[in-house]
Structures are given as structure tokens and as C-alpha cells.
Amino acid sequence: MTQTYPTNWDVDKYKDDTEPEQHWELRKEFMEVHKGKFSEDYLVALARTFANVEFMGCVYPAAVMIRISELSKDVAHKYREIKKTKLQRTFVTASSAAESKAKRKSDPGPTRRN
Template identity: 45%
Template sequence: MANDDWDIESYRNDYESDEHWQLKKDFMEAHKKNFTEDELVCLAQLFFNIELLGCRYSPEVMRQIGELSKGIVEDYRKSRQSNLKRTFISGGNAAMNKVQRK
């Protein structure tokens, strides 16, 4: 059994928005009793990297983080679906669109 007598708040980084910190904090709170402090801090950072930065790791790590994030990440993903999505087009197509609009 892991020692859960440590402060999750001490792991918040200055660059994390409130929304991003809440997601990472929820992950840590959900698993605080199941992992040592060092293990959980590492897993939480992997979760953050995967979910928010799009990083990819070995299949085993991706599977583990996927399992651990169930019930935590779904609301965040739903909130992201309503955000504006960027559309990228080639420079040639952008120029053609501008010419056609006159």
C-alpha cells in the first residue's frame, strides 16, 4: 500500500492553466492510494503529456495510462469538442481563394 500522506498541490507547475492542473490533479487524486508518490507523479506527467501535448510512448505505457485515465478524462475531452477547430490549407489554395473572392 502506498503512503498517501503527501501534498498533491506541491506538484503544480507555474505554466499549467487551471483547467490543465485540475485534470492532472484529478488523475493524481484518483490513484494516490495505489502508487508511491514518485510513481504517481511520473504517471501523472505521462498522462498530461499524452492528453495535452499529444505525446506517444510504448504500447504498454499507453495502455496503462489509458486504463488509469478512465473516468477522469472524458469530461475534459467533451469540453474540447466544442472549441474551434483549425483548418489548414496549402499556400496555393489560400492564394487561389483570395483571388477568387476579389
């Protein structure tokens, strides 16, 4: 027999006023989909962990990552598809950027012939 948990609590009370709306919507959906499967406190923690993995690239111990992966596969599908089409940021070290800039200044570029 599978244990069930109370579902009469309000997911919206866990909205963080500082988090972007897209983040909240995905975290809220995660909680709503799994409400009743876990205790309220545990589900809220799982949802926060899920958001940290999705939005900030956090990595947790393997057992946690496996659980989050299993619980999020249906919830995050649409978000992940949208994310694939968005521009991805690329970070470079300051030394690499300076080196690249120096190379551009020393390279006169192609010469034009008439």
C-alpha cells in the same frame, strides 16, 4: 494482497506555475484518484504522462499508453466531453496556404447578371 502506498503527501506541491489551470486541475485529479495505488514518484510521473497525452497529443510505448488509458478513463471523461464541443485548430503547410491564396486571387468569382 494489493500493495498500498503512503497517502500523506501533498499533491499541490507538484503544481507547475506555468501550466494552465485546466491542465493542473485534471493532472491533480488524476493524482488524487490514484493516490495510494502507486509510489509518489511513480504516480507523479504517470500524471505528467497522462497530461502530455491529453493536452499535447504525445504518444508513448504501447504498454505505457494502455496503462494511462486504463487509469484515465474515469478521470478524463468530463474533459473529453467538453473538448468535443470546442473549436479544433487545423494546421496547414505554408506552401498549401500560399497555393490557396494564389487560387483566390486568380479566381474572379461568380459574375452577377442583372
